[in-house]
Amino acid sequence: MYPHERSLVKRLQNEPFALIGVNSDKDLEKLRPRMEEENITWRSFWNGPKGTGGPISAQWNVRGWPTIYVLDKQGVIRFKNVRGEAMDEAVDELLAE
Secondary structure (H helix, E strand, O other): OOHHHHHHHHHOOOOOOOOEEEEOOOOHHHHHHHHHHOOOOOEEEEOOOOHHHOHHHHHOOOOOOOOOEEEOOOOOEEEEOOOOHHHHHHHHHHHHO
């Protein structure tokens, strides 16, 4: 389900880069084995028992799932909802700065 993300993490393992996920599953105990099954090796935070209505999505104003934000080294959102090659290009652009 996450082949592109896995390849991006592997490609940039020695760069100043981090992929962070927020998971909207309501049941934390069911989420843990699912993350292992899907080989999610990057940081992933649980949005709480309210799922998509949890505190992380509320604070970041997330309205749809998945939502992708690419932040620069100052923590400023520079790209939103880029996927696939567009995500690679966005990340590479920021690493080049």
